[in-house]
Amino acid sequence: MKNRILRTLLIVSTIVAIANMMQSCAVAADAMPSESLRFRKETAVNGIIIGSITFPKEKAKHNGYFIRVISKDTAKKIVKKNSIELQVSPEQIFKMKHKGQLDNGLTYLFAIERPEGNYEISSIRLFDNYGYVSTNAVLSGFSIPIEVKKGEITYVGTILFDEHLDKTSQEKRIKLTSNFEKDIKAFQKVQPMTDWRMVVDKKEYLINYN
Template sequence: MKTSLARLLSIGLLIIMTSIFTACGISAMQESSINFREHTAVNGRVVGSVTFVNTKPSHRNYWLRLSSKSTDKKIARRNSTSVVFSANGLPKEFVGELERGQTYLFTEEMMVGDYDVSAMVFIRPIGMGTEYITYSGFSIPFSVQKGKITYIGNIIVDESIMGQDSFISYKNMYDRDINAMRKTYPEVVWTRALNDTTRKIEFNEIFTLEKTTE
């Protein structure tokens, strides 16, 4: 009986903590400081931003997938990552760093190699479950070099036309994003970030929009 009661209390505490966590807005900029020096860094670092066109979010969380293009499945799995963006409160609001909260900055340390921005996942609670909508019909290629910062760009998301190719687009906002990063993490020399002005979004021939509920 005591064991069952303790288990119920633990589950209840977990639910409360999860509710508190999801009720708070989360920026992708979670690091209090960044120690990145070109001459000592083992890995590289990427920087970019995501802008949501709509003033009010339709989902609770958003995941931006940065996928390794390695042909070795173990390396690809190890080196790939997702950047998490979250809306805030009820009613939900965007809590990014720029454009009245609608633009989120992000930066990630990553292993050297070739990558692409391969998918965007839209997450929201549905009843007692969670709905995941994954859009993987596009690619933004980039490379990570040892000791270098790579600017990926600004990914623009228009949830009002979700389901169309154009609901995700791309823009180079190097000056705006780098200047904002300099203010947030002045200890890093962001002005040396590599900026490929020819980078663009590439759409696949097959539009892929997958919806699952757990």
């Protein structure tokens, strides 16, 4: 009986989290844009958020990962307009395996242009497709604060996500570190039209848990 109640509460909380996510984050985009980022300080009207997410094993556990970038503006309309999900999709043809740009596929780069303001990466939506049915779970309980400035590229660090640790604390599943030099070199190859001299290295990488 107790297990049934816990399962019901888990389902309800997941549904509520997804409903809230759909209200505040209406759109999704590829984590790494396929088109060229022609970003120059002299002509920029926004800023850019960049970083990476890495996994410990080649085998992917989910069909899709959606990194949630949330605007911290006080106006709900601005929050909905400026918030976005960055989609990471592993290879799924023969077997589920990661296919990122670095570390033999384990690490994915992400970049998104956003208006000036304060943001946070506060959750990752985990999408599973079983053919006849699909499910979404939300991994939350953490916050990576981001400040976007006009004409600047802000590097937020590398998110370390151990997706194979299910029943453990968020501090062990989600961590934040920096691979600044390696990531920037990779960005220069993937997006050569961007002036990467504008990248701001915060030096201090902060993640809060709640």
